[in-house]
Amino acid sequence: MRALKFVTGNPNKVIEVNAILGGLIPVEPVALDLPEIQGSLEEIASDKCRRAARIINGPVIVEDSALEFHAMNRLPGPYIKYFLESLGNDGLNKLLHSHDDKSADAVCTFAFSAGPEAEPLLFQGRLEGKIVPARGPPVFGWEPIFEHKGETLAEMAHDKKNKLSHRYQALVKFQEWLARDNNRLLICGQE
Numbered sequence: 018m019r020a021l022k023f024v025t026g027n028p029n030k031v032i033e034v035n036a037i038l039g040g041l042i043p044v045e046p047v048a049l050d051l052p053e054i055q056g057s058l059e060e061i062a063s064d065k066c067r068r069a070a071r072i073i074n075g076p077v078i079v080e081d082s083a084l085e086f087h088a089m090n091r092l093p094g095p096y097i098k099y100f101l102e103s104l105g106n107d108g109l110n111k112l113l114h115s116h117d118d119k120s121a122d123a124v125c126t127f128a129f130s131a132g133p134e135a136e137p138l139l140f141q142g143r144l145e146g147k148i149v150p151a152r153g154p155p156v157f158g159w160e161p162i163f164e165h166k167g168e169t170l171a172e173m174a175h176d177k178k179n180k181l182s183h184r185y186q187a188l189v190k191f192q193e194w195l196a197r198d199n200n201r202l203l204i205c206g207q208e
């Protein structure tokens with residue numbers, strides 16, 4: 018089977034995507050941190066995917082992750098990476114100090130393109146939670162401050178995160194699409 022290229026600068030995403038897809042299709046990471054436009058989650062993921070398809074010149078996936086604070090009209094949203102780099106998990110908590118509503122959504126938008134001429138297809142997943150002072154190992158991004166049903170993502174066992182996360186929800190939709198028609202065969206060829 019041909020491997021499907023996954024263009025991302027984030028090794029933690031690669032680990033999770035491989036764990037979630039569990040060998041259904043072979044995924045080959047391409048370590049590139051592509052530029053990201055401003056816009057809706059869908060516009061950002063589609064644009065990143067078009068850039069990736071031009072570079073790879075063949076089938077490719079990318080994903081964009083957002084963190085939406087309900088009290089802040091869903092900001093930082095797709096700009097969470099820069100907020101996290103500038104403010105840290107502690108600073109992200111402080112943004113919500115004056116708000117009673119600490120609820121937040123983690124959103125993952127996967128985009129697949131068959132090649133440079135093709136329009137990207139989008140698969141989005143969402144996980145509800147709330148922003149709390151950091152708990153658990155600070156290994157991956159904002160995991161320590163995103164609590165879902167009493168546990169932060171950093172405290173949660175990896176197996177468990179990978180069966181309920183925003184990334185999992187998005188990949189369920191991608192797997193449904195792969196299972197339809199001959200889509201998987203089209204991308205990966207014969208076994």
Ligand SMILES: O=c1nc[nH]c2c1ncn2[C@H]1C[C@H](O)[C@@H](COP(=O)(O)OP(=O)(O)OP(=O)(O)O)O1
Nearest residue numbers: 025026027050051080081082097098157158159160
């Ligand atoms: O499950 C997650 N749990 C905790 N943190 C997470 C998660 N997923 C993404 N993150 C962080 C990484 C980055 O700080 C930001 C998303 O930004 P985002 O542009 O999508 O990721 P990135 O630039 O690291 O990699 P890429 O090259 O695929 O764009 O949220």
Ligand SMILES: [Mg+2]
Nearest residue numbers: 050051053098
């Ligand atoms: Mg990025």
